[in-house]
Amino acid sequence: MQLSVIVPVYNMAAGGKLEFCMDSLVNQTIEDYEILAVNDASTDNSLKILREYEERYPDKVRVITYPVNRRQGGAKNEGLKAARGEWIGFIDSDDWVTADYYEKLLGKARETGADVVGCDYSLVTEHTFQVGKVVQNNTREQTGILDEEKHKMHILRPGSMVIKVYRADILRENRLCFPEGIFYEDNCAGVVWSLYFHHFEKVEEPLYYYYQNNVSTVHTITEARCRDRMKAAELMIEECEKRGALGQFRSEIEYRFTELFYVNTLFSYMQGVVHPKWSFVKELREGMVEWFPQFCENGYYRQYVGQEEQRLIGIQLLSDTRFYYQYLLKRFVRKWKKRL
Numbered sequence: 001m002q003l004s005v006i007v008p009v010y011n012m013a014a015g016g017k018l019e020f021c022m023d024s025l026v027n028q029t030i031e032d033y034e035i036l037a038v039n040d041a042s043t044d045n046s047l048k049i050l051r052e053y054e055e056r057y058p059d060k061v062r063v064i065t066y067p068v069n070r071r072q073g074g075a076k077n078e079g080l081k082a083a084r085g086e087w088i089g090f091i092d093s094d095d096w097v098t099a100d101y102y103e104k105l106l107g108k109a110r111e112t113g114a115d116v117v118g119c120d121y122s123l124v125t126e127h128t129f130q131v132g133k134v135v136q137n138n139t140r141e142q143t144g145i146l147d148e149e150k151h152k153m154h155i156l157r158p159g160s161m162v163i164k165v166y167r168a169d170i171l172r173e174n175r176l177c178f179p180e181g182i183f184y185e186d187n188c189a190g191v192v193w194s195l196y197f198h199h200f201e202k203v204e205e206p207l208y209y210y211y212q213n214n215v216s217t218v219h220t221i222t223e224a225r226c227r228d229r230m231k232a233a234e235l236m237i238e239e240c241e242k243r244g245a246l247g248q249f250r251s252e253i254e255y256r257f258t259e260l261f262y263v264n265t266l267f268s269y270m271q272g273v274v275h276p277k278w279s280f281v282k283e284l285r286e287g288m289v290e291w292f293p294q295f296c297e298n299g300y301y302r303q304y305v306g307q308e309e310q311r312l313i314g315i316q317l318l319s320d321t322r323f324y325y326q327y328l329l330k331r332f333v334r335k336w337k338k339r340l
Contacts, residue, residue: 221272
């Protein structure tokens with residue numbers, strides 16, 4: 001079989017979201033592919049909808065279901081176990097793709113000999129095939145044979161995992177999978193998987209439609225989800241160390257950890273949580289320093305973290321309390337100015 005497309009599904013029945021995704025998949029222009037729709041213990045009518053697609057398209061759709069929610073990582077892992085394709089693709093169940101999405105990605109793989117192929121994506125707020133804001137997912141500089149320098153680029157900026165296809169034998173041979181039971185599982189897997197690929201290419205078109213809605217994972221900031229991001233970063237470090245990558249790519253992995261565990265989490269938490277807790281802010285700083293005491297000296301940190309963020313982090317390293325109240329004041333002033 002040419003391709004297996006894995007679709008993790010949890011409570012996507014409302015608003016026709018799941019149908020729009022599945023319709024885009026069953027109407028692909030390639031032949032010889034399967035859609036593995038993994039119902040992650042949904043409590044709405046998602047499983048019923050998936051069963052209807054399985055009945056209508058028995059040669060394309062297989063439904064996998066289980067009773068306990070394992071988050072997207074668990075659903076993807078179940079799909080990987082069942083996949084029969086030579087290539088593996090993923091898609092979020094509230095997103096969709098062009099009809100020739102997989103034809104173009106697999107065609108690029110055949111033309112170039114690549115073992116992973118991606119493209120760009122379009123941000124949309126309604127169910128349409130009209131291209132919205134185009135976002136570059138990986139760069140041209142990251143394409144080609146992955147020498148040491150290009151591997152470093154992929155560790156620093158792995159890009160979204162759903163907007164790619166992967167050679168299945170590499171995943172199987174290296175036992176590549178996802179963390180389960182947490183959000184942000186791709187933050188761990190994206191870096192770890194990138195270590196094993198030899199040739200990356202991309203189609204310079206926005207073939208994937210990323211649906212923006214205010215209740216998605218990326219738009220909901222809570223302490224629990226911040227802790228999931230921290231956990232994903234810790235698992236990334238543990239996997240990289242276990243797989244022998246920390247020696248060769250220590251600076252890159254250290255920065256990627258710093259970005260995920262600390263910088264992104266700290267500022268999204270302080271900005272997005274209604275009543276941020278001083279104790280959590282202190283815990284973040286202590287955790288970061290415990291993992292990498294000299295993170296501020298990392299060259300990528302100095303290059304990629306904004307000057308204002310570096311200034312505020314410098315304040316926190318001296319005093320959690322000063323940082324906490326100074327940021328709350330900054331947030332208050334910003335909101336007050338918006339009201340004027």
